Amino acid sequence: MGRTDIGPPNYQDMLPDVIKKNYGKWKYHEIQRPGVLKHVSESGDELYTVRVGSPRLVSIDFIRDLCDVADKYCDGYLRFTSRYNVEFLTDKKENVQGIIAEMERLGLPVGGTGNSVSNIVHTQGWIHCHSAATDASGIVKAIMDELYDYFTSMKLPAYVRIAVACCINMCGAVHCSDLAIVGVHTKPPKIDHEKVLAQCEIPTTIQSCPTGAIRRHPDTNIKSVVVREDLCMYCANCYTVCPAMPLADPIGDGVAIYAGGKVSNARKPPMFSRMVVPYLPNNPPRWPEVVDVIKKIVEVYANHAKRYERMGEWIERIGWEKFFKLTDIPFTEHHIDDFTHAVETYRTTTQFKW
Amino acid sequence: MADGETPLLDELEKGPWPSYVKEIKRMASKNAASKDLLGIQELSYKDKVTHWKHGGIVGVTGYGAGVIGRYTDMPDKFPNAAAFHTLRINQPAGWFYNTKSLRTICDIWEKYGSGMTNFHGSTGDIILLGTTTENLQPCFDALTDAGFDLGGSGSALRTISGCVGKARCEWSSIDTLDIIYNLTMEFQDEIHRPRWPYKFKIKTSGCPNDCSAAIARADFTIIGTWKDGLRIDQEKVREYVDKGMDINGLIVNKCPTYALEWDGKSRELKFYEDDCVRCMHCINKMPKAIRPGVDTGATILIGGKAPIIKGAYLSWVLIPFMKMEPPYDEVKDLLRKIWDWWDENGRTRERLAELIERVGLKTFLKEIGLKPVPQMVYKPRANPYVFLK
Numbered sequence: 076m077g078r079t080d081i082g083p084p085n086y087q088d089m090l091p092d093v094i095k096k097n098y099g100k101w102k103y104h105e106i107q108r109p110g111v112l113k114h115v116s117e118s119g120d121e122l123y124t125v126r127v128g129s130p131r132l133v134s135i136d137f138i139r140d141l142c143d144v145a146d147k148y149c150d151g152y153l154r155f156t157s158r159y160n161v162e163f164l165t166d167k168k169e170n171v172q173g174i175i176a177e178m179e180r181l182g183l184p185v186g187g188t189g190n191s192v193s194n195i196v197h198t199q200g201w202i203h204c205h206s207a208a209t210d211a212s213g214i215v216k217a218i219m220d221e222l223y224d225y226f227t228s229m230k231l232p233a234y235v236r237i238a239v240a241c242c243i244n245m246c247g248a249v250h251c252s253d254l255a256i257v258g259v260h261t262k263p264p265k266i267d268h269e270k271v272l273a274q275c276e277i278p279t280t281i282q283s284c285p286t287g288a289i290r291r292h293p294d295t296n297i298k299s300v301v302v303r304e305d306l307c308m309y310c311a312n313c314y315t316v317c318p319a320m321p322l323a324d325p326i327g328d329g330v331a332i333y334a335g336g337k338v339s340n341a342r343k344p345p346m347f348s349r350m351v352v353p354y355l356p357n358n359p360p361r362w363p364e365v366v367d368v369i370k371k372i373v374e375v376y377a378n379h380a381k382r383y384e385r386m387g388e389w390i391e392r393i394g395w396e397k398f399f400k401l402t403d404i405p406f407t408e409h410h411i412d413d414f415t416h417a418v419e420t421y422r423t424t425t426q427f428k429w
Numbered sequence: 430m431a432d433g434e435t436p437l438l439d440e441l442e443k444g445p446w447p448s449y450v451k452e453i454k455r456m457a458s459k460n461a462a463s464k465d466l467l468g469i470q471e472l473s474y475k476d477k478v479t480h481w482k483h484g485g486i487v488g489v490t491g492y493g494a495g496v497i498g499r500y501t502d503m504p505d506k507f508p509n510a511a512a513f514h515t516l517r518i519n520q521p522a523g524w525f526y527n528t529k530s531l532r533t534i535c536d537i538w539e540k541y542g543s544g545m546t547n548f549h550g551s552t553g554d555i556i557l558l559g560t561t562t563e564n565l566q567p568c569f570d571a572l573t574d575a576g577f578d579l580g581g582s583g584s585a586l587r588t589i590s591g592c593v594g595k596a597r598c599e600w601s602s603i604d605t606l607d608i609i610y611n612l613t614m615e616f617q618d619e620i621h622r623p624r625w626p627y628k629f630k631i632k633t634s635g636c637p638n639d640c641s642a643a644i645a646r647a648d649f650t651i652i653g654t655w656k657d658g659l660r661i662d663q664e665k666v667r668e669y670v671d672k673g674m675d676i677n678g679l680i681v682n683k684c685p686t687y688a689l690e691w692d693g694k695s696r697e698l699k700f701y702e703d704d705c706v707r708c709m710h711c712i713n714k715m716p717k718a719i720r721p722g723v724d725t726g727a728t729i730l731i732g733g734k735a736p737i738i739k740g741a742y743l744s745w746v747l748i749p750f751m752k753m754e755p756p757y758d759e760v761k762d763l764l765r766k767i768w769d770w771w772d773e774n775g776r777t778r779e780r781l782a783e784l785i786e787r788v789g790l791k792t793f794l795k796e797i798g799l800k801p802v803p804q805m806v807y808k809p810r811a812n813p814y815v816f817l818k
Contacts, residue, residue, distance in 0.1 A: 079491045080617040089525035101599035103716045132449040134456045135535035142528035155524040201473035205481045212449045220444030245735035246551045248646030318483035325477040340637035341710045359474040360440040415740040
């Protein structure tokens with residue numbers, strides 16, 4: 076048996092010399108071209124970063140390819156960003172072109188800096204998750220193929236953060252993104268009463284439901300539960316605690332689209348993303364309906380927002396009524412909140428646009 | 430469809446963005462589990478449902494977390510991926526690597542697993558995707574021999590992560606990498622042995638830009654900030670203006686609290702320190718001219734989470750300013766107080782924010798011994814329903 080609780084390697088063993096030497100002493104940076112950053116230290120030292128898009132779901136051979144480049148140009152060091160981009164770091168300006176050429180050879184895009192669409196934060200989807208209502212990697216690939224030019228350029232009013240979650244558990248906090256795509260079920264759980272008896276704690280299962288839709292089975296001889304379907308909003312929290320209540324459904328499952336969230340405190344405080352499309356069907360392998368909506372919103376935003384205005388700031392300024400008009404997305408009863416914090420979203424002023 | 434053909438997934442090999450399908454195929458040519466993974470994914474694309482079953486309690490000796498058990502619902506058709514468990518490997522802080530370590534992980538995963546990975550998972554770990562029950566322990570042993578350990582899962586402290594911090598960012602007011610590493614080493618037991626009502630996340634960002642989305646997804650959010658004023662280099666400001674920057678339109682008028690004023694005559698950017706809320710906008714747009722202050726520390730916020738169960742929360746301010754210096758005892762004490770109270774009072778699957786909403790922030794503050802300050806709220810209550818005691 077191996078050792079336990081040794082923790083991760085010390086990050087200090089993972090830093091190139093130029094970073095060790097200038098740790099905490101960086102003075103300013105500039106973006107030299109999309110995907111290339113130059114940081115300058117108080118000491119006068121310079122550090123060049125080449126940022127590269129990755130599909131996140133990668134083979135060990137992909138990692139070895141990256142290591143080859145890092146060995147050749149970066150003294151054997153590299154890092155990843157919180158959005159899965161790969162960063163090659165070097166204090167030698169002349170190495171930048173070499174790294175970019177290697178990325179072209181490997182078919183990896185250089186970009187994701189400044190006012191771009193950076194890589195899409197996403198979850199596992201059908202590749203590995205039991206509760207996925209959609210796939211994640213496939214939607215990401217389809218969207219990034221379409222928005223590729225926005226990754227390799229910096230022509231947007233501000234940066235646009237996109238995220239995909241394959242169910243409403245939202246591993247990765249997609250709920251504060253400029254654009255969020257979230258897998259949703261639309262059918263209540265299908266209960267396997269024999270499995271409930273074998274695998275589930277009935278009180279925990281009943282308590283798990285945020286709308287109180289789950290009750291004991293009326294027949295006391297059946298040790299199981301029933302669901303009041305008119306109260307179910309398909310959150311799947313019951314399925315998480317009781318495997319005998321799956322919600323996945325080939326026809327019902329699909330995705331919802333949210334817009335206007337941010338986590339940065341710059342100018343306006345962080346905001347939640349808000350529902351703009353309640354449901355689109357799963358249409359693998361390329362989810363064309365989803366890609367169309369995302370592309371449309373990005374383009375309308377690009378054409379209408381003021382410089383440095385994040386999507387949520389732009390929408391707040393013009394008003395949601397204008398957003399739905401400009402994007403041609405229908406506003407329906409589903410957009411009106413009726414959950415825990417609903418009332419604070421109702422308009423309490425006579426100020427609005429036509 | 431002939432055996433091994435993947436017409437739907439093949440569509441995702443087209444287009445300019447790098448393809449994860451190509452990546453699976455790279456492994457599928459030499460690894461039977463990856464070949465079956467490809468088949469399972471193709472069937473999900475055809476059937477429009479997941480083919481992974483719920484749960485599976487597997488792990489390594491001495492740990493209750495870090496391994497996600499996973500079985501397919503079609504073990505006969507895909508025997509090589511019948512069990513396809515995940516290992517979460519705690520990443521080095523800031524996701525910095527030397528290639529020697531990365532190559533070692535690749536070699537271990539070539540020997541014991543599918544060869545497929547996520548660099549990285551949402552919480553921050555390296556995800557090693559897909560191995561058998563028998564291979565879990567030897568794979569773990571090889572990883573710890575190489576200096577790596579498991580991350581968190583289930584109702585445990587999740588792997589701590591954060592932004593690049595002082596390693597490569599001039600705006601970081603705190604040493605995020607050291608905070609991550611120090612807290613991770615302190616709380617190994619809490620990460621590896623789930624014991625709480627539900628998950629607990631700690632994330633840290635060096636400045637209010639919050640590149641690690643700490644405010645949206647962490648129960649305990651540490652964001653760097655400062656107490657003094659901005660450092661402004663007027664000469665550099667003038668350089669930006671001379672190069673054509675619309676300083677009134679793009680900087681002054683976008684300041685949320687009117688803390689800046691451009692004096693066109695003296696060509697000076699006036700700064701009203703008392704009015705600044707440290708939003709980062711002017712610093713972001715004029716990095717050569719404007720820098721954060723030097724009296725640095727962190728704002729501690731709590732409660733951030735995604736919608737399950739009672740709705741999404743953004744973390745709210747608990748401690749407006751805390752000095753952040755090793756060994757970070759103040760943070761550790763606060764965390765332990767919060768965990769004790771939450772563990773005692775929380776219901777199953779009730780995150781910290783939901784518990785606080787249920788019993789009231791007032792009660793929480795009393796329990797952990799913090800005095801209320803106006804920075805905790807946007808505004809005071811509007812109703813008269815006070816429990817005066």
